[in-house]
Amino acid sequence: MGEHVRGGDLDIWVEQVGEGPDVLLIGGLGDTVESWQFQLDGLADRYRLTAFDSRGVGRTAMPSGPVSVEQMADDAAEVLRALGITSAHVAGFSGGSIVSQELALRHPALVRSLVLQSTWPVMDPYMRTWVLFVRWLVEVAPSERAFLEGFYLDIYTPRAHNDGTVAEFIEEVLAFPHKQTTDEVQRYIDALVDYDTSERLGDIKAPTLVLAGGSDATSRPTLCQAVAERIPHARFEVLDGEAHQPFQEVPDRWNALVDSFWRVVEAGWP
Incomplete structure (x- = not known):
């Protein structure tokens, strides 16, 4: 069971x-705690995992006014502080990977390591057009x-559409009682569409693993690689045949990759 924690002026x-x-x-656009269920179930025997609903998502309200990546990074920091966590391995995907980048830049002491799934330094024209x-x-x-x-046509593989996985995801989203409004979706997108960390990624000191889906049509491997090349000593891996959210489509493979990375970090990052 979850709970609300106070982060600044937000529950x-x-x-x-x-x-x-x-x-x-x-998580990324519109994704609640439940989007991480395969990780909450599959990694809890080795880690203490914390997931949260971002502002305007699920059970966390959207305050008035524009939304910024900086605010969302501060929200993440407030979650850690409210729970008494002094440092954590941080994993973010898609829009959540951008928030994770900013968290590592604004609150470096809180970030033990970074896993950035389906990420980018700044949207290129193709991705920006898709997001709009x-x-x-x-x-x-x-x-x-x-x-x-x-929306899911570009998020999940044809395999997941054809084997019924996407249909199951859609039914779960439709049944979820805490709906995000159109305005809340658009305000989240507005915060990301022109965001650019490309000149600051070199300041990230945390050990970093960047993961790309080889068949991701949105945050394509070239964009993910551009992030890895800018963060000192970052590791970069492509999950061949996977799309935007492999942590949901092939969770055992994804969990094993990040677990191996976190074990290396815990043992002493080389």
Whole structure:
């Protein structure tokens, strides 16, 4: 069971499981704690994992005014401090990877290591156009189901669409009671679309693993690699055949990769 913790002027929904070194999981667009279920279930025997609903997502309210990556990074820092966690392995995907980058830049002492899945330093024209497409799609789609079916075409592999995995995900989202409004989705996108960390990534000191889906059509491997090349000593791996969210499609493989990385960090990053 989760609880709200106070972070600045925000009540942030948090769930925590397991025992061991601390891990903070940061989701992407519209993704709640539940998006990390395969990690909460699969890694809790080795780590104490904390996941949370970002501002405007799930059970965390959206304050008035514009949303910024800096605010969301500070929210993540407030979650750690509220729980008495002095340092954690931080894993973020998609928009959550950008928040994770900013967390490591703004609050370096809190970040033991970084795992950045499906990330980028700044959106190139292709990705920016795709994200703006999602921004208007959420407004004009004839139903929530239609939006999800269109959005997920570029998020999950054809394999996941054809074997019923995506259909199951859609039913879970439709049944979830804490809906995100169109305005909240668009404000989150607005915070990310022109965000640029490319000139500051060299300041990140935390051991970093950058992961790309080899078939990701959005934050493509070239964008992920550009992040890895800018962070000193970062490791870069491509999961061949996978799309934007391999931590959900092939969780055992993903969990093994990050577990191996975290074990190296705990043993003393070379």
